[in-house]
Amino acid sequence: MLFLDSLFNGVSIGAVLLIAALGLAIVFGIMGVINLAHGELMMIGAYTTYVVQNGFKLLGDNWFEFYIIFAIPMAFLVAAAVGLMLERWVIRYLYGRPLETLLATWGVSLILQQFVRSVSWSMFVGILLFSLLFFGGIWVLKKRLDFDRLRRPAIAVLLPLSVGIAIAASVLSGNLFKLAFTKPWFGAQGVDVTAPGWLRQGLELGSLYLPYVRLFIIGLTVVCVAGIYLFLQRSPWGLRIRAVTQNRTMSACLGIPTQKVDALTFAIGSGLAGIAGCAISFLGSVGPNTGQNYIVDAFMVVVVGGVGQLFGTIVAAIAIGTVSYLLGSGTIAALVSDVNFLSDFFSFFANTSMARVMVFALIIAFLQVRPAGLFPQKGRTVDA
Amino acid sequence: MNEKILEIDNLTVSFDGFNALNNLNFSMERGELRVIIGPNGAGKTTFLDVITGKVKPTVGQVLFKGKNLRRFREHQIARFGIGRKFQTPRVYLNLTPRENLELSCNRQKNVFSTLLKPQPSPERKTVSTLLETIGLVVKADTPAGLLSHGEKQWLEIGMLLAQSPDLLLVDEPVAGLTDEETLLTGELLVSLAESHSIIVIEHDMEFVRQIARKVTVLHEGSVLCEGSIEEVQNDPRVVEVYLGTEEEEHP
Amino acid sequence: MLQISGLDVYYGESHILREVDLSVYRGQMVCLIGRNGVGKTTLLKTIMGLLPPRRGKIWFDGVEIAPLSPDRRARSGIGYVAQGREIIPRLTVKENLLLGLEARRKRPKKMQIPEDIFELFPVLKTMLDRRGGDLSGGQQQQLAIARALMGQPQLLLLDEPTEGIQPSIVLEIEAAVRRIIETTGISVLLVEQHLHFVRQADWYYAMQKGGIVASGLTQELSNEVIQRFLAV
Amino acid sequence: MNEDISSEHQEKATVIRQLYRQLRQRPRLTEAVTVGAIALFAIAIVPFFLSAFNLDLLNRYLALAILALGIDLIWGYTGMLSLGHGIFFALGGYAIAMHLKLQIPPDASSQLPSFMSLYGVTELPAFWKPFYSFPLTLIAVFLIPALLATFLGYLVFRNRIRGVYFSILTQAATIVFFNLFNGQQKLINGTNGLTDFKTILGAEVSNSNTQFVIYTLTVLLLVGAYYLCRWLTGGRFGKVLVAIRDDETRLRFSGYDPTGYKVLVFAISGALAGIAGALFTLRSGIISPKAMDIAFSIEMVIWVAVGGRATLIGAIVGALLVNYSKSWLISQFPDIWLFFQGGLFLLVVLVLPNGLIGWLKTEGINLLRRLVKRPRYVTTYPSLEEDPEVRRERENLGN
Amino acid sequence: SNPQDEGTGTTGDSPGETGSPIAQSDGDVIKVGILHSLSGTMAISEKSVVDAEQLAIEEINNAGGVLGKKIQAVVEDGASDWPTFAEKARKLIDQDRVVTVFGCWTSASRKAVLPVFEEKKHMLWYPVQYEGQECSQNIFYTGAAPNQQIEPAVDWLLENKGNQFFLIGSDYVFPRTANTIIKAQVEAKGGQILGEDYIPLGGTEVTPIITKIKAALPDGGVIFNTLNGDSNVAFFKQMQGAGLTPDLYPTMSVSIAEEEVKAIGPEYLQGQYAAWNYFQTVDTPENKKFVEAFKGKYGADRVTNDPMEAAYIMVHLWKQAVEAAGTADDLEAVRKAAIGQTFQAPEGLVTLENNHHISKTVRIGEVRDDGMFEIVYATDSPVVPVPWNQYVADTKGYACDWSDPSKGGKYKMEGA
C-alpha cells in the first residue's frame, strides 16, 4: 500500500519534472542551447490556457468541460511561435556557444516576464506598429539590389523613426481610450486557471486516492514522450535535426536546409514547454514568475539523465521525483523510526526545502559514480 | 640495463563487443624507431589510446619501462615520459604557437610550480629553436587557431618535441603535408630517434620507406607481421589487405 | 561548369584569397596544388558558401551562386568532401550515408543506399550500425566520400580526400574518381598533395599565398615543377 | 638586389624588435602608474564630489567589481561558467555579518544576536563563537568560500564534469544553499538575513568616517585583486588556464592535470567573491539568502560579458557599468525596467560578443581610424607584395 | 481629527545634527516615496498595494492636497530583493528627499529597510499584516498585528471547527513566527498541533505535504495556512485534487484575500476561510466609495483586499498627521501628531495607537462561489494592537509606547 502510494506520488512528481524537462532536453540535449527562457515559454503556455479557458467560459458550461482539448494544442502553437521568433532573432546567432545562449535567453526571460505583466492594448498597438514600420521597411528595402550597402543607414533611419512613431501611437491610444487600452491584459497579479470539473476530482482505489489531474498529466507526458521519440528517431526530419545539431556546417554542405531545421527544432522544444505550461497550470499558479519555479529542476533532470538521452531523462525525472517525495513526505523518516539517529537525520530532511538539499547532495554523490549521467554518451567522440 | 621500453601482453580492447584490439602482443626496445602500418580501422589509433591511458584495456596490460600503466591517469602517464601527437592536429587555438610550445616545454607541471616558478631561460631558448625548426617564426605570436591544417600539424610535432618524452607516439604526422615537408618531417624523426624511442603511424609509404627500420603491420586488432620494410612490403598478406596492387597505368 | 573571377576572401581582417580566377569545365578534373596554408581549403569553402567573399563572382552552371546558402548550393549539385572528414559523429554510418541523399534534386521515395557505394568502399557495409564518430580516421574519410557521392553531384569538391587512407584504398579512390568522371560526366575540383593523384587531373592550378600563380595542363608539368610548387 | 632587400629587411626588423622590447618593459610601468593614479583619485578626490548616496553606490559596485574579477578568472580565462558565486558572496557576507551581530553592548538585555531570543534560542550556537574574534572573521571571509569552492570543485572537476554541466550543477547548488540558509530561522535568521549592524571594532558602522574607511579599503582591495588576477593570468599559469578552456583533454596528454588548476582557480575566485560579499554587506547593511538568488549569480556573469571577458579591466568596467545602469533604470522606469535590463543582456551577447573592451580593441580602433580618415586596419599575409619569396616565384614562373 | 500635540517647532532646523531630519518639500509639491516590489516574486501582491496607494494620493490631491500642496509620489521598485529595498530606501531619503515612504510587504523587506529608517530617523508606513515582535519608532504599522488576525482566528477555529491542527506555511519568517504563536496559543487552550510543514517561497510541489496531512489527520482536522504567494495556488488546487474537502479539512488562511482568490480560482477555494480586518464585502459607506473609486480607476474586474485597504488607510492617516502637525517636513512633529489619529476607513473606524500600530476590527470570511468572502464572524469593536506577543514566553509582559519617552519600543508592563 505504502509502496503503491509512494510509487504513484513519485511518478506524479516525476511526470511534472519530465514534461517540464522534455522540451529542454531537446533544445539543450540536441541543439546545445541552454534555454533559460524555457520557464517563460511554459508560462506562455499557461497563459494561453488561461485565455482559452476564458474563451470557453463564455461559450457555456458544457463547452467549458472540454476546453483543455483545445488548450493543449493552442499552448503548443503559441509557445512554438514565440520560440520561433526567439530562434530567428536571437538563438540563430549563437549556435555552438552554449554559454552565450544561457546569457541571452536569460535576457529574454526577463523581457517575457515583464511582457506578461505589462502588456496592454496600447502596448500591443505600439509593438504592432513598430514591427510593421521597421520590419516592413526592411522588407521593402530588401527588394532593392543595393540593400547591403543601404543596410546600415536604413536601420539608422528606420529604427528611431519606427520606435518614435510606435511610442507616440501607444501613448496616444492610451490617452484616447483610457482604461480600456492602458489596463494590462493580465497584470502582475497572476491569473486563475481552473481545471474542468471532471479533472478536479480523484479516483478512489481502495485506500489509494489518485487525483485525475495527476493521472491526466502522467498520460499527457507519456504521449509527448512517445511523440517526440517517434519524431526524432523515425522521421526524416528527426534525422536532419540530429545531423544539423551535431555538425551544422557539414549538414548545410550536404544540402540540408539548416535554418529550417534549426527553427523547427527550437519551435518543437518551445512548443513542448507550452504543453508543460498548460499541464502545470492545473497544479499551480499562473503568474509572471511561474516558469522560474521549474527551470532549475528541469535542468537537473536533463543532467542526471545524460544529455541527449531521452530514456535517461525519463528515468532521471521519475527517480528524482520519487526520492524527493520519499524524503519530503517523511516516508523514509517514518520507515527508519526505530533507529534513532537515522530517524533524526531523515526527519531533518523531511520537508520540501530540505529534501531539495538532500536530493542535490545525492545527485552530486551520484555524479561521482557516473559523471556523465545515468546513460552517458558513448563512443570516442565524447571526450575527443 | 636493457629493459624493454614498451611491452604489451595479450591486449584486448573491446567496444560494446567489438574488439578493436584483439590479443595484441608487442614489444619495443629503448631507442627504437618503430613504424606501424595497417589498414584503416586496424586499431592503430586505439593502440595509442591504450598506451596513453585514454582507453583502458579490457584484457591484458601495457608495461612502460616495466611499469604497468593500467592504474594511472592520462597526465600521470604523460609525466612518465610518453608524448603523443594526435591523428587530427590538436593545439590550443587561443594560444600562440610560442605559448603552445612553452606549455609543453614546462618540466614541472603541477599547479604550484607552474604558478610560482619563473620559466627557466633554457626553456625559452628551446622554444625559439623549435619555432625555427617547425617554420612558424613568422606566425609565432598569432593565435594558433588561425593556422592552416598543415601548420597545425607541425606545431603539434613541435609541441611533442618540446615535451621531450622518452617515448614519442606519432599518429599520421605527414597527413596533409606537402612532399617537401614530409621529407623534412622524416628527417626530423630520424634524427630524433637517436635519443628517443618513437612509434610512428603512417599510411604514406614513401615516408615509411624513408624512415623505417622495423615495421609492424596491424590488422583487425592484432599483429599481422613484423619485420624490415622490404620484408613487409613483399609479404603477400600485407599487399592484399593493405598495399594493394597498382593496376592503373603509371604516368 | 564552375567559374570564379576576382575572388577576394578575408578572415576577419586578414586577407586570405586575393583575386582568384579559376574555371572548371564539364567532365573535367581540375587539381589545385600549393603548400600548406596557401588558402586551398579557403577557396573550396568559399565555393561551397561557407565563407562570404568580399569581392568577386562565382558562377555554377551559368548561374551566379553568390546569394545562395550552402544547402541551396548543395542541392543545386555541388558535392563537398571537407578536409578533416566532418562526419556527423553520433549518427550511425547508415544515417550518415542517407544524409547524402538530401542533396539530390529528386529525392528517392525509399531511403536506400545503392550497392555501388559498397562496391567502392566495402568496409562501410560491415559498419552500417556503428556511430560515425567511432570509425577510424581512414574509415571516416571513406565515409565522407561515399556520402558526397550519394548526392549525385554535378561538381565534386574534394579537399585532400586521400589523407589518412591506406594505400590500397587510395588507389581505389583514384580509380573510382576517374571512373565516375568518365561514366557520369561530372566535374571534379581536387585539392591534393599526393603526386600520383595530382597526375590524374586534366588541368592544374597552383596557389601561392592566396593567389593563383600558375595553371596549365597537367601533362605539361614535370614532376619537378609540381614539387617546386609544393615545396618552394 | 635581393640582398638589398633582405638587409633592409633586417634593419627594419632590428628596429622593430627594439621598439617591441621597450614596449614590453614599459607597459608594466605605465600600467602601475595608471592604476595607482586611478586608485589615488578614487580615494582622495572622488569622495568629495559624490553625495553620500552615490558614494555608497560606488563603494558597493567597486566591491562587486572584485567579484567580477573572480568571475572573469574562471569564466573569461578558464572557460568555466559558474552560476554559484552567489554562494561564495553570501558566505563572505554572512561571515562579516555574524561578527557584526555579535557586537552586543554589555548592558543589553540579552547577549545573543537580537533575532535569536525571539525564536527562543537561549545559547549561542557553537559555529557562531569564532566570529567573536575579528581576525578570525577576516580569515573566514575568504577562507570559508575558498574551502567550499575547493570541496565542490574537487568533487566536480575530478569527474571531468565541465562546460554546461558545471554551470547547471553550480546553479543547482545555488538554489540548494538558498534553501539551506532560508530555512535556518533560529541559527541565522532565515529569509530576513542578518541586518541592523551597530558597531565594528568599536566604531559605528553607519558613521561616515567608518564608511569612508570601508570605501578606501574597497579600492585598495580591488587594486590588490586586480594585481592578483594579473599575476595569475599573466604567466605560464595563465596559459594553462587558457589551454584548459581550449582543450582540456589535450592538456592531459601533455602531462598536466587540469583538476588541480581548476580547483585552485575556482577557490581563488570563490575567495574573491567572499571578500566582495563582506565589503558589500558592510556597505549595504544586510546579507540575506537573497544573495543566493539565481538571478544575481547570472547577473555577475553578465557584468563580465558586458565589459569583455578575459580582459581584467573589462570585468571591472562591466561591473560598474551594468550596476549603475540597473540602479538608474529601476529608478527611472520602476514599472518596466526589466525590459531594458533584458534588452541590454541580449544586445551585449548579440552585438558585442567580446564585450565593450573587446569591441574597443577591434572595431573601436577601426572606427577611430575612420573618424580621423585613416584606412581600416587590415592585416594580410606578412606583407605579401614585398615578400621576396613571392616575387622570385612570380618571376621564375613568368606568370 | 484632533491634533494633540502642537509642539511643532521643538526641534532644530538643521538636518542631521539634532536628530530630527527636516525633509525638503520644495515649491508646491510634497514628495513621498512608494517602495514596493514591482518585479520578482512579490510583484504579484505588491503591485495592487501600489495601486491603492496611488488611488489615495490621487483622492487627496483632487481634494486640494496636503497643506495646500500636491503630493508627488516617487515610485521605486524593490524588485523582491531585500538589499535592493535598503538601497532604494536610502535613495528615496537621501536623493529624492521624500518626507515619508509607503512601502514593503514581506517582513524581510521591512527588516532590511528598518536600519535605514532608524539611522536617518525617517518614516515608513507599512500596510501588511505581520508577525509582530517589532515596534520601531520610525515605522507605522497599519496591517494587523497577530492579535488582530491570527489569534482571533485560532480562537474561532477552536470554538467552531475542532481542536486538531496542522500548520502549513511558506519557509520564511512570517509563517514561522506566526506558527510559533499559534502553537503556544493552541496548546494554552487545550488544542493539539499534529503537524507543521513549510514549502519554499514559490514552491509548487505540495504532494509530500498532502501526504503528511493525510497521515497526521486521517479523519479530518483544521489546517492553518500561512503560505504566501504562488504556493497557495498549488496547495489549494492539489488539495482539492487529493480529495481534502473543506467539510473535513477546513482551512484558515491569513494570506489569502480577494486578489489571491481570484488568482487561484474560487472553484478551488469555496468553503474555505480567511481571517482579515477587511473584506471587499464589508458593508460600510466608506467601503462602497473605496471599491467604486478603485474599480473606476483600475477596471471593473479588479478587486480590493485587506493590504490594499491598509495601504489606502495609511496614506490618509499620514495626511491627517501632516495637517495636524502643520508641516510635512518636520518628521518628529508628524510622528507625534500621528498618534491618536482616527480615520473612518472602509473597514470601519481605525485609530493609530501609541504603539504605532492601529486598532482594527477582526473578521473571518468564507469564500463564496463568486470569489468574494461571506463574513462569518466580526468583532464588535476595533481590537487594540499588541505588537509584542503575549503567548510567546520571550515577549510576554512587554509592550510598546512611543508617546511616553520613558517607555519606548519595548518596556515591561506593570504587573507582568
Ligand SMILES: Nc1ncnc2c1ncn2[C@@H]1O[C@H](COP(=O)(O)OP(=O)(O)OP(=O)(O)O)[C@@H](O)[C@H]1O
Ligand atoms: N569508442 C569506440 N566505439 C566503437 N568502436 C570503436 C571505438 N573506437 C574505435 N572503434 C573501432 O575500432 C577500430 C579501430 O579504430 P582505430 O581508430 O584504432 O583504427 P586505425 O588503425 O587508427 O585506422 P586509421 O588508419 O583509419 O586511422 C575501428 O573499426 C573503429 O570503428
Ligand SMILES: Nc1ncnc2c1ncn2[C@@H]1O[C@H](COP(=O)(O)OP(=O)(O)OP(=O)(O)O)[C@@H](O)[C@H]1O
Ligand atoms: N578561421 C580562420 N581565421 C583566420 N585565418 C584563418 C582561418 N582559417 C585559416 N586561416 C588562415 O588562412 C590561410 C589559408 O588556410 P587554408 O586552410 O585555406 O590553407 P590550405 O591551403 O588548405 O592549407 P593545408 O594544405 O594545410 O590544408 C592560413 O594561413 C591560415 O592561417
Ligand SMILES: NC(N)=O
Ligand atoms: N508580513 C508578511 N506577510 O510577510
Ligand SMILES: [Mg+2]
Ligand atoms: Mg587512426
Ligand SMILES: [Mg+2]
Ligand atoms: Mg586545407
